[in-house]
Amino acid sequence: MSSFSRPDGRECDALRDIKFEADFAANATGSVLVSFGNTKVICGAMLEKRVPGWMRAQNVSGGWLTAEYSMLPYSTLDRKTRDASRGKQDGRGIEIQRLIGRSLRAVIDLQKLPGHTLWVDCDVLQADGGTRTASITGAYLAARLAVQKLIDEGKLEENPFSDSVAAVSVGVYEGEPVLDLPYVEDRDASVDFNVVMTGKGEFVELQGTGEEATFSEDELAKLIALAKKGIKEVSTMQANFLTQRLLGDLKL
Secondary structure (H helix, E strand, O other): OOOOOOOOOOOOOOOOOEEEEOOOOOOOOEEEEEOOOEEEEEEEEEEEEOOOOOHHHHHOOOOEEEEEEEEEEHOOOOOOHHHHHHHHOOHHHHHHHHHHHHHHOEEOHHHOOOEEEEEEEEEEOOOOOOOOHHHHHHHHHHHHHHHHHHHHHHOOOOOOOOEEEEEEEEEEEEEEEEEEEOHHHHHHHOOOEEEEEEOOOEEEEEEEHHHHHOOOOOHHHHHHHHHHHHHHHHHHHHHHHHHHHHHOOOOO
């Protein structure tokens, strides 16, 4: 009998407690406070009537979706210096916000946002591992709520989203493949993956690495299977949340 146990007592294939709270930011068109255990991220979406300069210069039709990501100074145990105080954004933040943007653009028809940019801002309130996966999961919900409000107000003709998108982390911790790693596991994991998938089960992005270690094809297969299981559960939570919030069956 294995003596392996996770620090928080979860089974290897169990997610942390996941919660979504709508309308957390009153001035955003759509907003959600998403919690993956002790990781909490505020996601807000707003529509701007303009597109990036490169689209105008190249006469590209349609609209755009972009994301910004930041960690609040008190989101970690040691105070994190604000990007504005340093005079530049850290490389990790840039990489994560690009990932969030790519993930949402994979499931949206930008031709249905003519002349507009949908901005999605993700601010980490509390970090305990998996901030990028929580951000992607919450960013979709905030954007979808914003889109529905804009449709109801007559500012958009139809829902530009063709599917939902969500993300989870997986990794090898003390020799065992595990799902949805908090900081204590992520810190000591020998293999670390972030997986982004659509609600229909299509992959958007895989980010994985051995942390001064290697991993086998069998371990890779187990990690992907764990991620697929976790994202299927998260996607169901997203759909239930939107259905309850918007009162009716939705085309996600």
